[in-house]
Amino acid sequence: MAAAASxxxxxxxxxxxxxxxxxxxxxxxxxLLGRWAPLxxxxxxxxxxxxxxxxxxxMMNPMLRILTSVMLALGLNIVVGxxxxxxxxxxxxxxxxxxxxxxxxxxxxxxxxxxxGSGIMNTIPGIHLSIWLIFPIAAVVTALFGVLLGAxxxxxxxxxxxIVTLGFGEIIPNIFRNGDDIAGHNWTNGTAGxxxxxxxxxxxxxxDQMLGMGWGTWGPLNLWPWxxxxxxxxxxxxxxxxxxxxxxxxxxxxxxxEDETAASAMGIHCVNAKLxxxxxxxxxxxxxxxxxxxxxxxxxxxxxxxxISISVLCMxxxxxxxxxxxxxxxxxxxxxxxxxxxxSLTAWGQALGLDIDFSSWNxxxxxxxxxxxxxxxxxxxxxxxxxxxxxADGDDxxxxxxxxxxxxxxxxxxxGDAAHGMHAPLEVGHEAHATAAQAGLAPAHEPTTLGAPxxxxxxxxxxxxxxxxxxxxxAQPQPQPQPEPQPHAHAQPTxxxxxxxRFTSRFAQGSNPFDRPLPQRxxxxxxxxxx
Amino acid sequence: MTQMSMSDFGHDRLPRDHELLRASxxxxxxxGLTAVDAVDFTIPAGRVVSLIGPNGAGKTTFFNMLTxxxxxxxxxxxxxxxxxxxxxxxxxxxxGMSRTFQNIRLFKEMTCVDNVLVGMHTKLQxxxxxxxxxxxxxxxxxREGIELARELMRFVGIHSRHxxxxxxxxxxxxxxxxxARALASRPSVVLLDEPAAGxxxxxxxxxxxxxxxxxxxxxxxxxxxxxxxxxxxxxxxxVTVLNFGKKIAEGTPDEVRNDPAVVEAYLGSSDxxxxxxxxxxxxATA
Numbered sequence: 001m002a003a004a005a006s007x008x009x010x011x012x013x014x015x016x017x018x019x020x021x022x023x024x025x026x027x028x029x030x031x032l033l034g035r036w037a038p039l040x041x042x043x044x045x046x047x048x049x050x051x052x053x054x055x056x057x058x059m060m061n062p063m064l065r066i067l068t069s070v071m072l073a074l075g076l077n078i079v080v081g082x083x084x085x086x087x088x089x090x091x092x093x094x095x096x097x098x099x100x101x102x103x104x105x106x107x108x109x110x111x112x113x114x115x116x117g118s119g120i121m122n123t124i125p126g127i128h129l130s131i132w133l134i135f136p137i138a139a140v141v142t143a144l145f146g147v148l149l150g151a152x153x154x155x156x157x158x159x160x161x162x163i164v165t166l167g168f169g170e171i172i173p174n175i176f177r178n179g180d181d182i183a184g185h186n187w188t189n190g191t192a193g194x195x196x197x198x199x200x201x202x203x204x205x206x207x208d209q210m211l212g213m214g215w216g217t218w219g220p221l222n223l224w225p226w227x228x229x230x231x232x233x234x235x236x237x238x239x240x241x242x243x244x245x246x247x248x249x250x251x252x253x254x255x256x257x258e259d260e261t262a263a264s265a266m267g268i269h270c271v272n273a274k275l276x277x278x279x280x281x282x283x284x285x286x287x288x289x290x291x292x293x294x295x296x297x298x299x300x301x302x303x304x305x306x307x308i309s310i311s312v313l314c315m316x317x318x319x320x321x322x323x324x325x326x327x328x329x330x331x332x333x334x335x336x337x338x339x340x341x342x343x344s345l346t347a348w349g350q351a352l353g354l355d356i357d358f359s360s361w362n363x364x365x366x367x368x369x370x371x372x373x374x375x376x377x378x379x380x381x382x383x384x385x386x387x388x389x390x391x392a393d394g395d396d397x398x399x400x401x402x403x404x405x406x407x408x409x410x411x412x413x414x415x416g417d418a419a420h421g422m423h424a425p426l427e428v429g430h431e432a433h434a435t436a437a438q439a440g441l442a443p444a445h446e447p448t449t450l451g452a453p454x455x456x457x458x459x460x461x462x463x464x465x466x467x468x469x470x471x472x473x474x475a476q477p478q479p480q481p482q483p484e485p486q487p488h489a490h491a492q493p494t495x496x497x498x499x500x501x502r503f504t505s506r507f508a509q510g511s512n513p514f515d516r517p518l519p520q521r522x523x524x525x526x527x528x529x530x531x
Numbered sequence: 532m533t534q535m536s537m538s539d540f541g542h543d544r545l546p547r548d549h550e551l552l553r554a555s556x557x558x559x560x561x562x563g564l565t566a567v568d569a570v571d572f573t574i575p576a577g578r579v580v581s582l583i584g585p586n587g588a589g590k591t592t593f594f595n596m597l598t599x600x601x602x603x604x605x606x607x608x609x610x611x612x613x614x615x616x617x618x619x620x621x622x623x624x625x626x627g628m629s630r631t632f633q634n635i636r637l638f639k640e641m642t643c644v645d646n647v648l649v650g651m652h653t654k655l656q657x658x659x660x661x662x663x664x665x666x667x668x669x670x671x672x673x674r675e676g677i678e679l680a681r682e683l684m685r686f687v688g689i690h691s692r693h694x695x696x697x698x699x700x701x702x703x704x705x706x707x708x709x710x711a712r713a714l715a716s717r718p719s720v721v722l723l724d725e726p727a728a729g730x731x732x733x734x735x736x737x738x739x740x741x742x743x744x745x746x747x748x749x750x751x752x753x754x755x756x757x758x759x760x761x762x763x764x765x766x767x768x769x770v771t772v773l774n775f776g777k778k779i780a781e782g783t784p785d786e787v788r789n790d791p792a793v794v795e796a797y798l799g800s801s802d803x804x805x806x807x808x809x810x811x812x813x814x815a816t817a
Binding site: 240243244246247248249251252254255257258259261262263264265266267268269270276384 | 598599600619620621624625629630632636637638639640641645648649650652653655656657659662663665669673712716
């Protein structure tokens with residue numbers, strides 16, 4: 001799964017038809033894993049309800065909660081991981097999404113009677129839209145709120161930004177809590193919340209039994225439809241994340257994260273890019289909110305507390321900021337701990353006669369986990385990876401190239417494609433050549449055919465021998481593979497102090513400051529009279 | 532390579548010596564300090580122009596005003612026939628000006644090829660809808676962009692490094708990558724802020740060739756800030772000298788080299804009791 005995130009959607013296209021002529025590298029286990037892991041995860045996820053049912057694990061409810069968190073983590077990953085905007089108020093968008101479904105699929109607004117594909121009796125008052133309509137509506141609404149809340153923070157960076165978003169995260173749930181009397185209307189029903197949300201359906205009558213699995217009845221006893229809905233939503237979030245990541249906008253986000261000034265000098269409209277990040281991140285959070293609201297069947301302001309923002313942020317950080325699979329893994333670990341492992345431990349303990357409520361330890365374990373992670377693996381479970389591109393000519397971008405020191409920077413690359421137009425003389429390189437030959441090794445920068453992976457071995461070895469050269473006089477056996485160990489070969493007076501090429505080049509071309517004539521002072525006449 | 536390739540460089544260019552950029556009485560004050568004081572400056576198209584001066588002369592401040600990072604206090608600024616006074620950096624970049632930074636500002640946690648692709652930002656279409664739907668046009672654009680990025684990296688002399696994180700490159704290669712990133716937007720003028728800083732003589736010599744190739748092969752005007760006088764004097768066709776925020780000389784390298792005001796700025800006045808600036812020897816003898 002680690003390499004999965006680095007798999008670019010363009011790899012197959014780029015490796016395309018011409019790769020037949022290029023030398024075929026044997027794919028490593030890691031590459032194979034990277035290519036096939038997402039598919040395998042998807043297959044397991046598709047089969048999960050059947051596996052769960054046949055084994056009787058009782059994991060459906062925790063799994064739904066985990067998948068909701070996966071959506072949230074993926075959404076926040078866009079804002080925090082990609083664009084580097086620390087958002088401590090992400091719960092606001094979750095809340096807005098949940099209230100969207102509460103308003104649009106319940107009898108809360110009794111003044112009106114609007115039914116669109118809800119599958120329930122047309123005479124029941126209130127707004128009753130099909131959940132399939134509510135998802136896009138809520139996505140748009142939360143995206144707008146994301147932009148709205150993001151706009152005032154655009155000039156802020158770092159800590160200041162975090163504090164402002166923290167404020168928004170507090171404001172929004174409070175508006176919902178106190179929204180039972182705004183302009184004479186009961187908008188949110190206050191702390192009592194809105195309950196009695198419509199159960200979603202596939203458009204038919206709720207009693208329809210489809211596929212023998214009860215697709216028409218979405219309730220607490222029939223979790224399969226919920227599961228597949230959540231999985232579908234996660235796939236949407238995943239698709240959006242991965243697609244955006246390697247696009248013009250995704251690169252702009254990462255550029256802003258790395259260096260906003262340089263990004264704007266590259267022509268990136270930082271304001272627009274940030275607003276897009278807020279908007280898209282909020283839309284994903286809003287969809288998670290819709291799912292959560294519909295699943296629970298009721299929406300209370302008390303379920304949108306600050307700690308949810310923090311816990312989603314922790315999922316992103318623990319998983320690996322900026323990595324899609326990291327966010328997913330983070331959600332699985334933290335929510336799996338909270339909703340599955342600890343309750344299970346409690347149950348197992350009770351079976352063994354222990355009366356310990358492990359669930360109440362969740363914050364303790366969470367805290368210890370955070371400390372341990374930040375101490376020992378601060379980059380997260382699956383750290384952000386750069387994408388790996390492979391090209392038709394077999395150039396894999398330095399995977400098989402010698403270390404940077406093995407050749408002078410930019411003079412002659414590992415693929416033998418000499419820098420055309422680089423006029424610097426190569427005398428120093430020839431010396432290296434000779435010494436490498438002395439050591440009985442292949443020259444370090446022998447041109448190789450384009451695309452053939454250069455084995456780093458000889459270059460590194462030559463470099464090391466070279467490096468050792470000046471102090472090779474004591475008869476210490478060199479660890480390098482030499483046909484005949486000649487301890488004095490390097491101490492020849494013909495090649496006195498020739499350390500590494502990099503070092504030599506600094507004093508090549510007569511630029512050694514000690515060799516140059518002293519600067520002439522034009523303003524002072526050498527004879528003594530001022531000019 | 533259909534719509535994006537290196538061959539696109541150079542077409543749609545102003546004729547040589549046509550005025551590409553004009554700054555009139557450009558002034559930048561920070562509180563009571565006048566960092567740049569009423570400097571008149573023009574960049575003729577298709578040339579390598581240098582801006583030199585002792586440390587603290589206001590060169591980088593001048594760069595920052597040209598590229599929009601600073602809002603100039605006074606003056607006029609015209610680039611490609613458009614008024615760019617006080618416009619935001621991304622607007623000026625879109626008009627065809629790009630730059631490198633004195634202290635390298637690469638996107639360190641991004642790969643080299645992604646760095647160059649960010650530089651290409653203004654030239655990519657990549658709308659939201661076509662990206663999300665992965666339309667063929669968008670995918671082709673990405674592919675061509677990646678190819679062009681590799682070509683540019685080859686142009687500046689860093690090959691097969693595209694998958695490495697920019698922050699992991701050796702110093703000289705980071706400088707080159709920054710130049711490649713700046714060239715990726717196919718700018719009319721590229722502003723190089725001390726590109727030879729920290730380079731060894733071999734790398735500096737290669738840099739000189741690179742600048743000529745940027746001018747000749749890409750048809751891109753180069754504005755250079757540099758302390759390495761040997762490089763400035765051999766590569767530039769015009770040199771402007773700043774000292775304490777004021778322009779003290781302008782002309783061909785030979786004219787500037789022999790200008791008494793320049794010699795004085797670098798070496799001190801002719802009273803004698805001065806210590807030569809570390810660059811002084813090269814100004815005086817080159």
